[in-house]
Amino acid sequence: MCGIVGAIRQDTNVVEFLVDGLKRLEYRGYDSSGIAVNTGNSIERVRRTGRVALMEEAAQEVGLNGLLGIGHTRWATHGGVTEPNAHPHISGGLIAVVHNGIIENFETERERLQALGYEFTSQTDTEVIAHAIHYEYTHAAQGDLFAAVQAACQHFHGAYAIGVIATDKQDQLITARMGCPLLVALGENETFIASDVSAVISQTRRVVFLEDGDIAKLSTNGIDILVDKNRQVAERTVRVSELSLASLELGLYNHFMQKEIHEQPKAIADTAEVLINDVFRPEIFGEKAAEVFAEIDSIKILACGTSYYAGLTAKYWLESIAKIPTDIEIASEYRYRDVIANPKQLVVTISQSGETLDTMEALKYAQSLGHTHSLSICNVMESALPRESELVFYTRAGAEIGVASTKAFTTQLVALFGLSVTLGVLRGHVNEQQQHDYVEQLxxxxxxxxxxxxxxxxxVTWAQQFAKKSDALFLGRGIHYPVALEGALKLKEITYIHAEAYPAGELKHGPLALVDENMPVVVIAPHDKLLDKVKANMQEVSARGGELFVFTDLDSNFNASEGVHVIRTPRHVGVLSPILHTIPVQLLSYHTALARGTDVDKPRNLAKSVTVE
Structure with a gap:
């Protein structure tokens, strides 16, 4: 959930890169930041709570300078938001470490290291990494930093991506990965590490994605040695990133969330292009897809947060179009219950980053139970989930910087709709004319x-009213209920207004007790077969003095009146209506946040890439 950067250069100060890289990782969510630099004589460190700009100012004041350094943005897990808890952590003035993830056995390790004479100055789990490496470095490894990191990692249980430097090793940077994203980027006489490619794209496009268990020794020449989880020397493919630097800049927009909302026509067109051109051929999802799809009898979707709501929407499509039984589970819950496995079931994981730890671990759990068929729907090439999955579909959303997901969600829906139609064709439930109709709708x-x-x-006019409220209720029926859930989530995430979502038919089973003149009620009510039911539910709200805000379309014959506000899309778009009606709820949340003056792109307490449980 945090961000890591590091660099070793031949003749250029690393500080400017470290600060710039951390700024480009701010979207991931953080509460403090720091850098540590080998100055040639010692490791000098600057840490601050708050924004990276505060740390940058402090680094400039002390004139930090060196050719080797590491940096970090922290999202608090162990210990509060304080400078002593901020990374990098230093042991004995000799070893400096930055770390993403969670060391699950850190309490046991802390006791072990305290017994060896180490004193702890923070509440973090990361400090045990620094001390463990220091101990190995000064004892069994006898000054071999790579060997010390290898030995120390044997003690850690959990997830980690780490960068390590030593005072007396000005020519090497050590990095290791287990369960958290980390890459190596190769420049001319300089080498970098980062949590994702956005941090290094201004320096180089040549990247190597590390795999779980990898430990690498880096120099200005690149990767000197890399061993895998079995401690065998391994090689990893050098790839050229296609990420556009322009996609990481705001351009004419005020916030990344605003930019990404308005990028959705293109992102959806790009994602739908392969479905349209190949007319729902199974090979879109992988070379083995036709064979796999022929063997499955049901689908299980595993996802978290916004991706979970995409999965809820997909359940309607998959069962209606493909006639295939589908269930969906929150990934963080699935892995901790007894599960009845079905080897003929296709496990579909959904994640924008492809690195969501809960979803990744849920997939591994499913595989351990005998699930052999898996499909990943993801927005980031070469991320962890696609590598662990049998099949993959990459959405074409492009870089998504805002913490609150927008274009990633709608492109996930396009991908899942494509999966539904593809399976419908293969199972004989979608004829040629229907295929043509679905292509035209896309x-x-x-x-x-x-x-x-x-x-x-x-x-915007509605948002001015919502900004004054403390609570809101979102309603939808059928396939639009997940849109209501997503609308409530967006409002919570960036405005800090308490919001809940319910199927409209559930109003009378409890939520109606919340309705009064102070509770705005947002209704997703397009002209579908459930419209009359939704109108009846709306009457229940009006009878209790509730104020209704209705998103509908021109075909629905809604009339605005006192206490009933209506915004219409130009037409009802049929089966793809959930995608269309996601746009207004995104805009409502964005403009309400603007009116309330919250930090739209970096909401408090949240992170973009959730790589811890």
Whole structure:
């Protein structure tokens, strides 16, 4: 959930890169930051709570300079948001460490190291890494930093991505990965490490994605040695990143969330392109997809947060279009209960980053139970989930910087719709004419999304009212219930307004007790077969003095009146309606956050890439 950067250079100060890299990782979420630099005589460190800019100012004041360094943005897990808990952590003035992840046995390790004479100055689990490496370095490893990191890692249980430097090793940077994202980037006479490619793209596009268990020794020449989880010398492919530097810049927009909301027509068109061009051929999902799809009898979806809501929507499509039994589980819960495994079930994992630890561990748990077929839907090439999955579909959302997911969610929905139709064709439930109709709906969807974006001025007016509220209720029925859930989540994430979502039919079973003149009720009510049911539910709200804010379409015959506000999309888009109606709830949350003055792109307590449990 935090960000790591590191660099070893031949003749250029690393401080500017470390600070710039951390700024590019701010979107991941953090509460403090720090850098440590080998100055040639010692390791000098600067740490601050708050924004990276505060740490940058402090580094400039002390004139920090060196050719080897590491940096970190921290999202607190063990210990509060204090400078002593901020990374990097230093042991004995000799070893400096940055770390993402969680060391699950840190209490046992802490006791072991205290018995060896080490004193702890923080509450973090990371400090045990620094002391453990220091002990190995000064004892069994006898000054071999690579060997010391190897030996120390044998003690750690949990997830980690680490960068390590030593005072007396100005020519090497050690890095290790287990369960958390980490890459090595190769420049000219300089080598970098980072949590993701956005931190290094301004320096080089040549990257190596480390795998679980990898430990690497780096110099200005690149990777000097790399061993895998079996401690065997290994090689990893050097790839050229296609990430655009422009995608990491705001351009004309005020916030990344605003930019990413408005990028959805293109992101959806790019994601749908392969489905349209190949007319739902199974090979879209992998070379073995036709064979795998022929063997499965059901689907299990594993995901977290917004991706979980994408999965809830997909359940309707998969069972309606493909006629295949589908269940969905929150990944963090699935792995901790007794599960009845079905080897003929396709396990579908959904993750924007492809590194969500709960989802990754849930997949591993499913595989351990005998699930042999898996599909990953992901936005980041070469990330962990695709590498562990039998099949993969990459969405084409591009870099998503805002913590609150927008274009990643809608492109996930496009991918899942494509999966539903593809399985429907293979199972004989979608005929040629229906395929053609679905292709045409996908072709028109980007234009429909643009029409929804054009509703923004009306939504801004609503947001001014929502900004004054403390609570909100979102309602939907059928396939639009997950849209209500996503709308409530977005409002919570970036405005800090308490929001809940319910199927509209559940109002009378409890939530109706919350409704009064102070509780705005948002209703997702397009013109589908459940519209009359939704209208009846709305009457229940109006009868209790509730104020209704209705997102609908021109076909629904809604009329605005006192206590009932209506915004219409130009037309009902049929089976793809959940994607279209996601846009207005995103805009409502964004503009409400603006009106309340919250930090839209970096909401408190949250992180973009959730790589801890």
């Amino acid at each position: 072709r028109q969807l980007p234009g429909d999304i643009q029409h929804a974006l054009n509703l923004e001025p009306q939504i």
